[in-house]
Amino acid sequence: MNINNVRFEASYGTAAQLPASDLPEIVFAGKSNVGKSSLLNKFFNRKSLARVSGVPGKTTTVNFFRLGNARFADLPGYGYAKRSDTEKRRWGELMEGFFAGRRQIRLVVQLLDMRHAPTADDRTMLEFLSGAGLPFAVVLTKCDKLNKSERAKQRASFAQEQALSGAVQVIEASSVTGEGIEALRRLVEESLEEA
Numbered sequence: 001m002n003i004n005n006v007r008f009e010a011s012y013g014t015a016a017q018l019p020a021s022d023l024p025e026i027v028f029a030g031k032s033n034v035g036k037s038s039l040l041n042k043f044f045n046r047k048s049l050a051r052v053s054g055v056p057g058k059t060t061t062v063n064f065f066r067l068g069n070a071r072f073a074d075l076p077g078y079g080y081a082k083r084s085d086t087e088k089r090r091w092g093e094l095m096e097g098f099f100a101g102r103r104q105i106r107l108v109v110q111l112l113d114m115r116h117a118p119t120a121d122d123r124t125m126l127e128f129l130s131g132a133g134l135p136f137a138v139v140l141t142k143c144d145k146l147n148k149s150e151r152a153k154q155r156a157s158f159a160q161e162q163a164l165s166g167a168v169q170v171i172e173a174s175s176v177t178g179e180g181i182e183a184l185r186r187l188v189e190e191s192l193e194e195a
């Protein structure tokens with residue numbers, strides 16, 4: 001996997017536009033503002049491959065990035081309260097269409113903010129992933145924002161979470177320091193190698 005060869009492929013705002021899944025996919029999911037786009041940029045060692053914002057709800061479309069024979073999807077975040085009802089409906093339909101679309105998902109990278117317990121929406125998402133039998137890893141983001149003792153405390157509390165028990169791996173990561181990125185790259189590489 002040569003991460004330098006990544007390129008933006010396309011954006012889709014409705015499920016009907018989504019093309020059939022013809023390549024193995026790695027999907028980045030999580031609530032709005034948790035750091036999906038930032039993590040993708042760090043993963044590919046690019047400043048602005050995926051657009052990042054301090055304002056929640058930046059990514060509103062499914063964005064595909066192509067690397068060799070694999071596709072990476074940056075999903076719009078959930079749980080952004082200020083979105084209009086119309087926007088929420090569009091988001092719901094887009095996500096349903098995405099996951100119902102017989103995709104070749106090799107791994108879902110589910111992001112959770114390491115500073116906080118999972119939200120109700122996070123739990124719904126984790127239950128969905130488990131129920132659908134999708135392989136998923138949990139990335140605990142923004143770990144740079146915790147001091148040593150806070151981090152130990154949050155690590156212990158996430159380890160107790162039933163909702164995370166199905167994860168193939170739990171990785172503490174930071175898009176600021178780059179911590180956890182190598183571990184994530186290895187896992188992604190393994191997931192793409194498996195037949």
Ligand SMILES: Nc1nc2c(ncn2[C@@H]2O[C@H](COP(=O)(O)OP(=O)(O)OP(=O)(O)O)[C@@H](O)[C@H]2O)c(=O)[nH]1
Binds near residue numbers: 031036058075142
């Ligand atoms: N300190 C710190 N800040 C981060 C980290 N990752 C992301 N951020 C910040 O969090 C904010 C949101 O990041 P995004 O990457 O846009 O989040 P997103 O999950 O893609 O959000 P949506 O597109 O709204 O779903 C930005 O201000 C980032 O700079 C991290 O690891 N550490």
Ligand SMILES: [Mg+2]
Binds near residue numbers: 052
């Ligand atoms: Mg985003």
